[in-house]
Amino acid sequence: MNRMKCRRCKAPAVVEVRRHNAAFCRDCFEHYVRAQVVRAIAHYDMVGPDDRILVAVSGGKDSLALWDLLLDLGYRADGLYLGLGIGEYSSRSGDVVRAFAGERDTRLIEVDLAGEYGFDVPTAGKKGSRSTCAVCGLSKRYVFNKAARDHGYDVIATGHNLDDEAATLLGNTLRWQTEYIARQFPVLPAEEGFARKVKPLYRLSELETAAYAFLRGIDYVVEECPLVAGNTQLRYKDAMNQLESTSPGTKAQFFLSYLDRAAPLFATQDDAHLTACERCGQPTTARFCAFCRARAQILGERLGGPSNEPVVIADLSEEVMPVELYGANP
Ligand code: AMP
Ligand code: ZN
Numbered sequence: 583m584n585r586m587k588c589r590r591c592k593a594p595a596v597v598e599v600r601r602h603n604a605a606f607c608r609d610c611f612e613h614y615v616r617a618q619v620v621r622a623i624a625h626y627d628m629v630g631p632d633d634r635i636l637v638a639v640s641g642g643k644d645s646l647a648l649w650d651l652l653l654d655l656g657y658r659a660d661g662l663y664l665g666l667g668i669g670e671y672s673s674r675s676g677d678v679v680r681a682f683a684g685e686r687d688t689r690l691i692e693v694d695l696a697g698e699y700g701f702d703v704p705t706a707g708k709k710g711s712r713s714t715c716a717v718c719g720l721s722k723r724y725v726f727n728k729a730a731r732d733h734g735y736d737v738i739a740t741g742h743n744l745d746d747e748a749a750t751l752l753g754n755t756l757r758w759q760t761e762y763i764a765r766q767f768p769v770l771p772a773e774e775g776f777a778r779k780v781k782p783l784y785r786l787s788e789l790e791t792a793a794y795a796f797l798r799g800i801d802y803v804v805e806e807c808p809l810v811a812g813n814t815q816l817r818y819k820d821a822m823n824q825l826e827s828t829s830p831g832t833k834a835q836f837f838l839s840y841l842d843r844a845a846p847l848f849a850t851q852d853d854a855h856l857t858a859c860e861r862c863g864q865p866t867t868a869r870f871c872a873f874c875r876a877r878a879q880i881l882g883e884r885l886g887g888p889s890n891e892p893v894v895i896a897d898l899s900e901e902v903m904p905v906e907l908y909g910a911n912p
Contacts, residue, residue, distance in 0.1 A: 586598060586605040587605065588605060588606050588607035588610050589604040589605060589606060589610070590606060590607075590610040590613070590614075591607060591609075591610055593607040593610075594607065595607055596608050596611065596797075597611045597790075597793045597797075599614070599790065600830040600831075601787075601826075601830045601831040601833075601834055603830075608797050611793065611794070611797065612794065612797065612798070615647075615651070615786060615790060615791075615794045616651060616654070616655065618785040618786050619648075619651050619652075619655070619782050619783065619785075619786075620655065621785065622768060622781075622782045622783070622784060622785050623780075623782055626767075626768050626769040626780070627769070628737070628739075628768070628769050628780040628782055629657060629736075629737055629739075629780065629782075631656075631657070632658070633657070633658065633736040633737055634658050634660070634734065634735045634736050634737075635652060635657055635658060635659040635660070635735065635736070635737050635738075635739050636659075636660055636661075636662050636691070636726070636729065636730045636733070636735035636737070636738050636739070636777075637649045637652060637659050637660070637661050637662065637738075637739045637740075637741075638661075638662050638664070638722070638726050638738060638739070638740045638741070639661045639662065639663055639679050639682070639690075639741075640663075640675060640679075640741070640803075641663070641674070641675030641676065641677075641678040641679045641802060641803045642675075642741065642802055642803055643788075643791050643792050643794075643795040643800070643802045643804075644741030644742070644743050644746075644783055644788070644791045645740065645741030646678070646679070646682055646741075646795060646800050646802050647741070647783070647791045647794050647795045647798070647800065648739060648740075648741045648782060648783055649661055649682065649686075649688075650682075650686075650795075650798055650800060651782070651794075652739065652782070653686060653688065659688070659739070660688060660689040660690065660691065660735070661679060661682075661683055661688065661689070661690040661691065662690075662691045662692075662693070662725075662726065662729050662730075662738075663675075663676060663679045663680075663690060663691070663692050663693070664692075664693050664694075664695060664721070664722060664725050664726075665692065665693065665694040665695060665696070665697075666695055666702060666703040666718060666721070667694075667695055667696045667702025667703055667704065667705075668702070668703055668704060668807060668808065668809060669704075669808070671803070671805065671807060671808055674803055675803050676692070678801055678802055678803055681801060682800065682801070691729055691733060693725050693729060695721055695725070698725075699721075699877055700877070700881055701877065701880045701881060703717065703718045703721070703809065704809065705880065706718070706721070706876070706880050707809065709879070709880045709882075710876055710879045710880045711879060712876060714809050715809070715810065715813050715815070717876055717880075718809075720872055720873055720876055721873065721876075724864065724871070724872075724873035726738050726740075726777075726779075727775075727776060727777055727864065728862075728864060730777035731775075731777055735777060736772075736777070736778065737772075737777060737778040737779070737780055738777050738778070738779050738780070739779075739780050739781070739782060740779070740780075740781055741781075741783055741791070742781040742783060742784060743783045743784065743786050743787060743788050743790075743791050744783075744784060744785060744786055744787045744788070744833055744834060744837060745787055745788040745819055745822065745823075745833065746788075746815075746819075747766065747768075747781070747784050747837050748822050748833040748834075748836050748837040749815055749818035749819040749822055750766060750815070750818075751763070751766055751836065751837055751840055752818045752821065752822060752836070753814060753815065753818050754766065760848055760850075761850060763845075763848045764845075764848040764849055764850045766845075767841070767845065768780065768781045768782075768784045768841070769781075773856075774856055774865060775856060775858070775864060775865030776865060784837070785834075785838070787833065787834075822836070854867045855867065857869075859871035859874055860886065861874040861885060862874050869886065870885050870886065
């Protein structure tokens, strides 16, 4: 590594990007990362200069790097932190996000799952019919959308990186979940009741966002969520990393070529009919939204009257979630 030179300026390199067969010095690496984000935003027309962006920040490297990048690029980007109640892990995450917001003097919206909705993620995992990760994901999508709409943001940005997207695509492909595959896109346009959602880091690998956060001196939570051990997403990431180690570029090939060449083949025409959830008013394909149903189940409450029966059955199906939460069309 010591002998490598920066591809851009020929100074000694500090970061190697194997899949591009390139290395960069600190400044040029930051330039490279920024260029990838600018390209992602432009390619999918993710955000305009006047859009108000709500960045969902977990306290991990990706979302804090994203917030840093968007602010640096001059966007109007505020943060949203959702307290999931996962013990020490969540309290440290909250501290890190608050410190970042304080340093940059930017607005941070905080939502506490237990305070607002009466349950935390560890309890939800034990009580409901969904896995811990499923109910956590459901809660995040629900709260992100609600917060964006309540506070008048045009778009929600998340820190999903290339590794996340490649692993998700691998999982969806192994099961040929064609509807999920069709919706796995770096931008999901706004529609009735749903704010636009964007993933500006989809071109950057996890190592790259980690290197960026480190070089920028961003303090972030390094530990994984303690509840995630054995999670299938992690196993798919491991599998992709094994392929990547012998054939650098596999991950990017898999996901970026999907976007360019395969995604159009999966685009569906299904126009699921959305109505307002009778409990909370958020859009849903059923009488009550998936979040309200999960919440009722966790808290041991009944939702609605006797006509609730079909809804309870639908509640057991994870299949309804993405349609409800992302809307029908990608
Ligand atoms: P994950 O689902 O943990 O892989 O996180 C995906 C993205 O969701 C992150 O990059 C963040 O943008 C966002 N996110 C995850 N957890 C939180 C949280 N507790 N509060 C706000 N945003 C979060
Ligand atoms: Zn609801």
